[in-house]
Each structure stands twice: as structure tokens, then as C-alpha cells.
Amino acid sequence: MPEQVRHGRQQTPSRASLLLKSIAVAAAVVLVSGIGVAAYAYNDITSQISDAAVDIGGDATTQPAPFLGAIDGGFNMLVVGTDNDANQGDSFGERDATLNDVNILVHVSPDHQNAVVVSFPRDLVIDQPSCNDSGEVYSEPLNTSWERGGDGGGLACVAATIRELTGLDIPYAAATSFNGVIEMTNAVGGVQVCATAPIEDPDSGLYIPEGYSTVEGAEALAFLRNRHGVGDGSDLARIGSQQQYLSSLLRKIRDSSTLSDPTKVYGLAQAAAQNITPSTSLKSPDALVSLALSLKDIDLSKVVFVSYPVSAYVDDPNKVQPIPDLADELFQRISTDQPFTLDADSTATGSSQDPSAGTAPPAPEPTATAGAPDATDAPTDAADTPDVIEGLKGQTAAEQTCANPFDG
Template sequence: MSAESTLGPGISGSGDKRPRHRGKRRRRNKALRVMAWTAAGVVVLGGAGAGYVYYKLNGNIKSVDINQALGTDRPAKVDNGSENILVLGSDSRSGANKKLGGGVDDGSARSDTAMIVHVYEGHKKASVVSIPRDTLVDRPECTDAKGGVHPAESGAMFNSAYSTGGATCTVKTVESVTGLRMDHYLEVDFTGFQKLIDELGGVTVTTTQAINDPDSHLDLSAGTHKLNGDEALGLVRTRHGVGDGSDLGRIQLQQAFIKALVNQVKQIGVLTNPTKLYALADTATKSVTTDSDLGSVNSLVSFADGLKGISASHMTMVTMPVQYDPANPNRVLLDKTKAQLVWNALKKDQTIPKTATQGTATGKAAGVVSG
């Protein structure tokens, strides 16, 4: 079974035949714009709410100077019009995240979700590569945002890079594994994700089997459900409720959830509701951490606006090619030969070949959830 899945058909609407294509384009652009803003952690303000609103939202955003911390020992930028964005979901065990993370409040955090979003030249299509958190990698020496140096470690879990040195060490590790330069960095935490889904009015999914995972506070019968923020968080975090119990199964659920969100976001009326628009923007900017180049409302708006032309039918999602670790079924190992096919394609701004994910470990959760 291939770990690859292509997001569903473009968003469309109804109406008489004459304005239909125009209407479809308007609704698709509107829906994708909301999705882009949500993914980037910000919603466009339009021309309204200048002054106080702008400065309040601008003050919400946290940023990390990745370029300063990592210096020049990085893959070269590829000047072909494409962009690579590392998107993380962090599972801090402190503050409001303690209950959601289900762990001890020890102040630690790991990258619970990691995705490389490759935006192709022209910004009309994208590929998303999910990185299993349980992948054993050779973590390079790295410098954190405060200047602290952390030694290299062989056979470390991928998500330990975040707990070791935060965003900068995670970017360093991704660049070391892939040979690709990360142009931008975006991070959303547990509570931020939960609140964003609630502000968006929830997401409807259909499950083909019951999912029960007390660790993720999730109990869903087979059938159709409109998930609130807490339930959506449980769905994208569960690993014991479906498939083979691995992180790979969780990734398949995450990809299915994103598909459901893309297909349904057209129903969310935030663009015509100023109160809802501001509430979403306030929540999003409080929840996001970015690289310093995106560390302002203006920069995030410009970045998100550049993504709005990517339709759902032109987003492809794959899982980084891995195989189960024979020594530990709870860990996976990078399939270097197949993974190199992915990295080469992205470096050349080409479509990821299907052969890159054929015969790799999948997690056996495909088809359990759909939009």
C-alpha cells in the first residue's frame, strides 16, 4: 500500500450554468484563502481594523531567528521559485497544554507533528511530506535560539530535536536529513490548534470503524461526526485507536483530517463575519510561532496570500519513506534510497514519483477517516 494520498477534488458550489465557473473560482479561492491563513496561523485583516487591531495582533506573534542561529552551514537556497516550509505541531507539557498533552508538567516539549510543505514555482500546487516523529535519525550538532550548543547524537528520535534545542535544532535536523533548505518555519501548539478548530466551527469527518483512545481523549463510533477542537486534536494525535498503533497510522489520520478541512472550509463564513474574523485572527496569532522573516502580520498576510492559488486538487500528501525498525516495532528507520527520490524531486521542483512511497511502511490506518 502506498503512503501517498492526493487531496480530493477542488471545492465547488451550485448555481445556474452561466456563472457557475466564475462562482466556483470565487468560492474555491475564498475557501483556500481561509485554509492558507489557518495553516500559516493568521487570517487576513483586509483594510479594516487598522491601528489598535493591527498592533494587538502583531504583538501576539512569537518568532525565532532561524537564520541567525544556524549561520551559513546550511543547504543552499534553490533559486527556482519554489519554497520549503517546515510546519510543526508542538506538544508542550506545560501550562494549558498539560491536560491536552496527557503528560507530566515537566516543561518539556516535542514536535508531535512535522511536515515539509513544498510550494512549487508559480504557487499553483504543493507537496506535503509528513515526517514520522518516531524516526531514528542522526541528529547534527546544533545551536538553539539562545546560543546554546547541543552535541550531535546518532540514532536519536526525530522529535527529540525539538526538546533538545527547539525550532532551530529541528530545522537543522530536517535540513541534515533531507539536504533541503527550509525557507520558513511555522509552529502551532496544542491549545492553539484546539481553539482554531473551535473558532472555525468544527470539522465533519466520517469514520469507517470505531476509534477509542483514552490517551487522546477520543471516543468515536463508526459514522459521521462533527468534531470540535478537543475531538479534532484527539483524532490527529491518536495512535493506539486505529491501524497498527504506530505513528504512521496517526499520520494517515492527520492527512485525512487535512483533506476533510480543505473540502469543508468553504462552509465556514469567517470572511463575511467581522467578529468571527477577528476572533480567529486573534486566536491564530496567539498560537503561532514563526521564523523571524514571517514574524509580523504584514509578512504572514503576504505569505498566506501567495498560497491562495493552490487548489485542493493540486496538493499531494506523502509520508517520508520509512521501514519499521526490526529491533523496535515502536520506531522506524529512514528508507534512504526511496527518501532520496523525494528530496531530489523537491530540490528540482518536480512531482514526487509514486515509486518513492511504494513498498514503504504505512501504519495501516488509510481509509479509516474521510471528509
């Protein structure tokens, strides 16, 4: 390939700058649920992403992406996992419709010190926009949004639905299906998961022993899809498994051996480019890298995974409805960038803390010094002591959780 003509004093990218871009790509992949968006500066990958991009509408605007620099300020990004794809055939069973079964919103604070990853249950019954300009409002499960968007409008309709539910601007979005999950997991060499006892689920094809296992390919997909073999057999239990998986994936990607391996980095980028539908705001590699650079240094204990707060739906035990007050508090905190943490009993349905993981030792008691003010009178930085939102379910990326087998 002939060299591109460059003007002025701009120099050919150094090995260090290419490594930085690779690190950014890997970090971006992680916080879009292992299936998300990454791009390398090769023309073939760039064109694949650009050609697949779709307009998701909305009032939010995106800023020009800096070259090899983090985006200025915070952002919201939607990640959608669909259960159907023209390229997968009937490998995962015959389907006459496409459903948005995984709906995840990633929020990064303006100072790039905190992130919140919200999972919305597929069976959440809410008022939804028509997405076809009819003006009609539909009260249906969330996973019907994709189909209502029609040909080419699925991602835009899901984004419109989540915007209306949360009140947040969502300028970035990406969607993938089963094949994308398989390829992305293979690209990192598998992800470690944990079970408190053996899990056997013929419906998803998941068979894992007690303790730790490394899953990849179809087995990783089975772990993420598994519903009837975990917890109470609900979608909420499956969300708990997904949060465990994403936390483990984030920890692995942040490991230096992964970030420094050019083969793995390129594999992540290639897998993403071949298996995603991005919003037009993400068709530029520079945009992808700028988002990634805002994510890569966040403390794992400040990456909070939460399930959208729900209660049982009154007319159907297989569906759920919002808990309005708790949901309002959650998104008020997100929209105003007020960090928060979860209470001690927050572990998601179907999951539990790994008792062998241990906990950090308690901080030593302050030692009094003559003439010094009492330690209890010392001012505290509210940003360092985030409030607890009681009632939310989830975990931080620093926590190791394990899936509990079906208890029904």
C-alpha cells in the same frame, strides 16, 4: 484609535482589499496543518506574533513581502506541533520534557500550481545536529530535537534537523502546542472526519461513531493525537488521521461561506496569534499574507500529502528508519519542483478511501476526425501528467479518506 498619517497618493484600504487580506489569512491557516500562521492587520495581533518570533538560522534568505501580493516564487515552511506548553499546565498529563511530536514540511512550487505536505514520523531515527555548537552528531528519534535546542532554541533545532535530512532550505517555521490545535479548530467551527467503524480510545479520549462526525475543541485534538485506537496503533496510522483532518480542513476553509465570514477569519487570526511561536521571517503580517496568496488558488488535487518513507527500525519495533532511495526521489522532486502523484494503493497506514465518496467519471474517448492526426500521437504537457512515485503513502487534498479502527 487615531488614523495613521499617510503620504502621497496612498489611500485608506478599501473594503475589497480588507476582504482580500482576510481570504489570504484563511488560506495561510489551512496549509500550515490547521495550527499555523495567520495575521490580521490589527496592531494587537501583529505585536503578539512579532514578540514571540525566534531566529531559526540556516542559510536561506527571505525576500521582502509584497503588500497584498503573492510571494514571488516557491517556498518551504516547517510546522511543528509540541506536546507541552507552560500555559497548558497538566491538562493533558504531566510532562517533564517537550517533544516535537508533529513535524510537517509545506512546499509550494514557484508557479503556485502545486504543493506538497510532508509528515515526518516522530519515531524516525536519524542522525541529528547537536544544535549547541559541540559538533557532536546524535542518532535519535526526531521528536527529541526540540529538547536538544534548549531554552528558546527548540524550533531552530527542529528546523536544522529537517534541513539536514532533506537538503532543503527552510526559511519559514512556526510551532504550536495542544491549546493551539483546540483554538484553531474552534475558530473554523469544527472539522469533519470519517471512521469506517466506531473508534474508542481511552488513551486519547477519542470516541466517534462510524461514518462522519464534526470534531472541534478537545475532540479534534483527541482525533489528531489518537494512536492506539487507529490502524495498527503506530504513529504512521496517526499520520494518516492527520492527513485526513488537514485535507478536510483545507476543503472547509476553501468553502466560500468560511472565507466570506469576517468573524471566522478574525477568529482564525486571533487563535493563531495567541498560540504560535513563529520564525522571525514570519513576524510581519505582510509576509504571512504573501505566503497565503500563493496558496489560496491551488487545485485541491494538486495538494499532495505524503508520509516520509520509512521501514521498521532494526533494533526497536517501535521506531522507524528512512528508506533512502525513496526519500531521495521524493526530495529530488521537491527541490527541482517536478510535480508528482501517488499510486492507487497509497492511502496511509490506518486509513482507507471512503467508498461512498465516488470518483470522477472517466474522460470520454476522443472522436477521430477525418484528416486529423491520431490522438495517441498528440503531444502531452508533462506538467499536466505528473509521474507516479510508487511506494509513498498519503493522499491529495481532494480525496476523502476514513480512519480504520485499531486492528490489533
